[in-house]
Amino acid sequence: MAGLPKVLLSGFEPFNGELLNPSQEVLAELSGERIAGHRVEPLLLPVDFEAAPAALLAAIERHRPELVLCTGEAGGCTGLRLERVALNFIDARIADGAGRQPREIDVLAGAPAAYLCRLPLAEMAEALRDHGVPAELSLTAGSYVCNAVYFRLLHALAGTGTRGGFIHLPYLPEQACRHPGAASLSLATQAKGLGIALGVALGQ
């Protein structure tokens, strides 16, 4: 399996007082899995406006993946949220892990205002729902670290043959217990969903 082409799958550490992050938990579930002839390489990122993009770009250099799928937590959403847009804009309502809270600035000065994802998001969402995994298309990945990482990813991949995407994940049920009224999805369902989404993106 060492010779298989790779998919780089990133997730984030817990933040904002949470003890878990679904995007970290799914890494353990999918790490080393073989999907559509590709091997899943996991990468855990800190919730940090500088360290996270740096670690992602370094991992791309190292692993030379054919596809990069980043994931992050979007507390309150009900299904997998496939992000269409990476925006060149940061406006943080809470500080990141390093204590920075930039307001209304560019992710990267001089870069385009946005990148649109080239993955077949509508087909991915349809496949997810066909397999019983709630999913929706989203036009904004927010203005926090998730979006900044996504923007840096699509900026780095622009003009290369490598494709990238971002999927936001709901709370795990354990997290939702501490947020009355918040929706959640089990780890098994979330991991199954990411496998399906990757399968479609990789050519199925």
Next chain:
Amino acid sequence: MAGLPKVLLSGFEPFNGELLNPSQEVLAELSGERIAGHRVEPLLLPVDFEAAPAALLAAIERHRPELVLCTGEAGGCTGLRLERVALNFIDARIADGAGRQPREIDVLAGAPAAYLCRLPLAEMAEALRDHGVPAELSLTAGSYVCNAVYFRLLHALAGTGTRGGFIHLPYLPEQACRHPGAASLSLATQAKGLGIALGVALGQ
């Protein structure tokens, strides 16, 4: 196990265009299970203002359970909803399985306006959340078949030593796929939660 005291666990058939009902699916998961020294006896009810209470009361006669827990679907809720109140009131927004749609009438003329559940609902909800299952206390089970069954149950049990309760269940993920933005909970989590709730109710 034949000699064990029984818990009667009821669920409903799919309705309102759904292909599944979480309260039916959990029956298969828990049927015959042993919880806190009791055996779970399953009962599937039709979504019918007359046939459902009749079948429930007949099953109570037949099984002589120590505890009766009814369950039903509450599409859109995010966790198990423990119902405090059974109301002597019907106001149906959609027809039942037999085509009846009663508006603003009593469940049972001459009976009290409501019954309050005597199960330790707050402790049950706390135990659920402690085990990672989202749960909330609710003060209304609606004015449709679920509530009518619940009212007939607590009316029948009033003055007896048998206790009863009602728990509303969220959509299964497969259902939520057809309701954009609706929350859901996996069957495994829902069944686990009912087991925990029954354990607390029976252990007191």
Next chain:
Amino acid sequence: MAGLPKVLLSGFEPFNGELLNPSQEVLAELSGERIAGHRVEPLLLPVDFEAAPAALLAAIERHRPELVLCTGEAGGCTGLRLERVALNFIDARIADGAGRQPREIDVLAGAPAAYLCRLPLAEMAEALRDHGVPAELSLTAGSYVCNAVYFRLLHALAGTGTRGGFIHLPYLPEQACRHPGAASLSLATQAKGLGIALGVALGQ
């Protein structure tokens, strides 16, 4: 106008850190108004499990109204919420104005579990919507001071010719500004709606 039959309209003082309470503001709008041949008598109540019912019952003694309509704030709701049920149950998640926070107790020991409102709520809701005022029927007034006052009201009126009801009101826009994502309704719309609801209730 002194000789007109009276409607007693109650509202509450601000609570839970709010600077306003829509149910207080509507009193000023409707105080002394003539609706369907009745004069509106306003009554401001404290958010207090003991003082509020006491003041309400004293005002009924004093004014001998033909109809009593209590109002209160239900932050987050989108329209006037016409309450069908007054429940003999208190479970306070925050302390009242006197610092009491009773959990899982009766409003009145030995009284019925609930009273159902005898006002024509469905007709009132329909009239509201026909006049452009969002409205919904509700089966629970909660388990806090609003519900306790409502229960004491319907208990006191039971067997008399006087009718009573309760309508929960949304935030005012000024309040919603401090609660991102919360719905609101302008004071003018809320006061107009209460006038319409009273007109229907009195006209029957």
Next chain:
Amino acid sequence: MAGLPKVLLSGFEPFNGELLNPSQEVLAELSGERIAGHRVEPLLLPVDFEAAPAALLAAIERHRPELVLCTGEAGGCTGLRLERVALNFIDARIADGAGRQPREIDVLAGAPAAYLCRLPLAEMAEALRDHGVPAELSLTAGSYVCNAVYFRLLHALAGTGTRGGFIHLPYLPEQACRHPGAASLSLATQAKGLGIALGVALGQ
């Protein structure tokens, strides 16, 4: 007043089965008003992917405004939604007024992926809330006619001294009556809010 510099304020006709559109109604309220030394010029647009941008660009040619503020309806939102991003992407879930329903296409081939609004949106939102008008910042204006018009506007204004923006408006209470549970805001509050937002935008 003929000699005053102009603000062009656009709204849309009702669509999707609605009888009203808040963005049309506010035009009548603000037409001809003088705000911060500017005269408000109203413009009603059809919900049409081709005719709407064409009419807007023609009106800009004709009126030579200093500022262009487009408005549209976003059913379900609770306050004025100040749109940060105009996206070069169309994905229509319902047909427009001319029966077209384009899926996953560019607004304008060869144009940038997005434009970011240069108006002081955070200050506008703060001023709105300070004056009791619920408001929020938004990172997506959707992928329907509103966003397409917005994109064409910012593309046309790029490199000129003229600034542009887009504000989505909640349902009017009359509309919310037909959408149970949907939030609304009165016409008076919406019009007041647009006046405040324009005042801040023009005062800089």
